Amino acid sequence: MSGKGGLEGVVVADISSSLVDGENGRLIYAGYEIEDLAANSTFEEVCHLLWYGRLPKADELELLRSRIAHDAKLPDEIIAMMKALPKQAEPMAVLRTVVSALAHYDPDAEILGNKAVAMHKAIRLTGQITTACAAWDRIRKGHEPIAPRQDLALSANFVYMLSGEEPKKETVDAVDVYMILLAEHGMNASTFTARVVTGTGSDFHSAIVGAIGALKGPAHGGANAEAMRQFVEIGEVENVEPWFTKNIKNGERRIMGIGHRIYKALDPRAQILRDKAKAMAEASGNMKWFLIADNLAQLARADQYFIERKLYPNVDYYSAIVLYTIGLDIDMFTPLFAMSRIAGWSANVIEQMGGRLIRPDANYVGPMGLKWVPINER
């Protein structure tokens, strides 16, 4: 095959929402450094930035927050459908089914090619996906799902809907920083999937459903869960060094959450999440998971193999610790990724609308010139 098949460096579209500067470890959302946004903004502010190209004024932010909260309620039919699913169903697969099914109850679902209508669908799905994530975590544990509150922002609503209790500020802040950091990231595989689907003129839900399917993969959004499973396998801080020597030094396995296709410097999101994970660990008095991750990262940082290949912890590495400290089940990590990334997917789908059908070429390697042979002569 000519080319490496991964489309590295092939420019496929204009993008306004984000710039990933992998060489310098920078991530920019519509002009703003990710560090500034993580330190100062809320998830809804970032949604406004990604969708409308600028930060909102106070009344615009409250309008967007209240619209998302209002639209976040799931139709009763969707709750009934979720209750009928097998309890052991994989949460990302459930989210894929639920988002697909939400289209059947969205009066605008089949209005194609209209960017203003697509924006309504983006707002609606952003709230609905958060509610669906919390609802599935409750339903599969045999609890009744909890409807979103109208007075809360999305991250607070998620924490509230998980337990029904008044959400704790520290937990909400951690979720909100996570949501801000994961909201958008250039032409990644799930965003590209959403754009390819949109390129056929298909509907908004189809694009997001496709993106969820791509994010689900262990080489993409599934990596945060894979990272945490590896930390759990290590189990204790004193196991880090022997585990590293046995599994990594001899090259048998890779460290999940270390290394990134684009970043050849430290992923700026990883640094922010490391600080967050450390603060949460200290506040909770349970340093174990943070130390397992951080000590393992130090071993990798001093290892020739990792140094030569510029392999640094990526966003999945420390986000796993943050989400685990909050108390989320590991298989809910990737749905949380989707809950955040819907912001960026939506911006990209709307930008792609009206664009050209994306249809690459392939290198035919099959046989040629075969003659038909009747079945009894084969």
Place this chain on the structure above:
Amino acid sequence: MSGKGGLEGVVVADISSSLVDGENGRLIYAGYEIEDLAANSTFEEVCHLLWYGRLPKADELELLRSRIAHDAKLPDEIIAMMKALPKQAEPMAVLRTVVSALAHYDPDAEILGNKAVAMHKAIRLTGQITTACAAWDRIRKGHEPIAPRQDLALSANFVYMLSGEEPKKETVDAVDVYMILLAEHGMNASTFTARVVTGTGSDFHSAIVGAIGALKGPAHGGANAEAMRQFVEIGEVENVEPWFTKNIKNGERRIMGIGHRIYKALDPRAQILRDKAKAMAEASGNMKWFLIADNLAQLARADQYFIERKLYPNVDYYSAIVLYTIGLDIDMFTPLFAMSRIAGWSANVIEQMGGRLIRPDANYVGPMGLKWVPINER
């Protein structure tokens, strides 16, 4: 932006299942000309060819046919879910939801990266999608869905499950030729979507769900329905010429189903389907729809605009007439496309498994260097 954004001519993967030779109007499945396959083979033979790289012997064909028929039955939970959906739900959206939900009942759904297991899922979904198409057509009309028979091939089963009556040979033959012709077509947008999803290591159902979403678009699989709606708008054979003069000559609209991104000669599938449509029209004594389509195509063929741009009827153009003559509702045309294309999608997903993450680049056109401003100072 550098490049045209449509990835024309960019080679993204090796492909063994098909070669589209657009310049010469040829389509080859794994070495065989599409004309030979349409004239001689059955849909299951083509599945075997696409999935295993060679035509089956008689016992292999019977084994594959019976396995597809056996696995084609939908779980009771899926039938219950479909009955609970709004009757007016768009059929491709329903198919997207159903295929996503089928994963929850597939014991192999979350076994990733294993090509043999993926092949089982391909066989299962090929049957299940056919059953789902027929079932949805009945459910939305208030009829009880009909389970697949174990003694029939897939095209016959589809015709049987639509009505519950013994399927007529002419109808089955027309569906089977359609299924053969639409089964596979190079690196088209839905196949590419399936490959991008697979590139993240995600599961088989996610890839197919993504592909269904892409096929749904009016610039891809949705085009057969668009073509038929245009024929219905024309309404009578004597309206063809004034309609062409008013709408096409003045350049206001395009003829749906004429022109193709790849074919710069007659799409070989269009020729076969034209002959089929003509024979069916003659047999039924109702030539109207065939003549509307064929007369319109003749006007286009003599028109300078179409000649210069090498715009010929594509597969959607005459397939619309074939499917309409069978008695299918127009919004079921694209689901039938999916019912056939699952064969090619499956071959492509399995070929892509283990390949590189597909992540192209984008051209950032947003602002740079913006400074954070507190919300009350904006």
